[in-house]
Amino acid sequence: MSTSAAYPPPPPFYKLYKDAKSGPDPPPPLPKGATYTLFGATYTTDDVLPSLEEQGVRQLYPKDSNIDYKKELRALNRDLQLNFLELADVLVERPSQYAQRIEEISTIFKNMHHLLNCLRPLQAQATLIHLLELQIERRKQAIEDIKMRRKEAQRMLKEAMEMLDG
């Protein structure tokens, strides 16, 4: 498939979809391999949040499978305020040594954002739980509704039969 031409021809599999009468359209094939190219950029099929080490940032909170997110975020916030005070102090006393403080503050911010990004899958799971609960409620309501209507229809039929017999 030509991807680098200025006006590339349409992909050849368009012929599979042109006739609406020949039954349901074939589903698109699954991507081959772990990476794919889209508009010149390479993406992976596995969307995983890269760890701080992979991004070349020092991790300030402990490496544990069960992280207490609230405690670590609060600790990072306190660290941040402390570093602001130290930066002010350094700018007054030893102005040439600002770079290390700025680097430390930058690392703390990156750690905070990374922790917040790690919370997103948990948020997705909580949203899924909420959606499933709503769907269960709707299905229960629909079942009750149908049962009630069936009972009503059977009652009316029985009354009509009794009227005809009587």
Add this chain to the structure above:
Amino acid sequence: MDIITQLQDQVNTIASIAFNTFGTLQRDAPPMRLSSNYPEPAPSSTNPTEQPPDLTEQTMNMSTALVQSAKTFDFLVAALPLSDEKAQFEKIAQLEAENEALGEELQRQLEAAEEERNFLQELFELAADNCLNMKKSC
């Protein structure tokens, strides 16, 4: 807006207040005498009676804003509704099983209701036909 987005925005707010604070302090700080060996600077050629701007109030406001934004962040962190990931997975599996069972029950009820509807429709057609025939014969 969800709580995680609010937390992310708050982190960015803390960063912007911090660099505005330090930038303003650096820009407006009066010159400092480094050593007594250096001569006094010449008086400014602009208005010599001009008073240097009062930084105290501005500094107080900026530092208050910085501390306030940090406290808001702590408040938002306390409001996070966190639960155990393993417990969430178990809850999802349980809800999916319940949803599946209810789906099957709903399907059964729908099929039974469809059958009854068809039966009632046939009865109604029969009754309507008989009514018409009776009227014709009268």
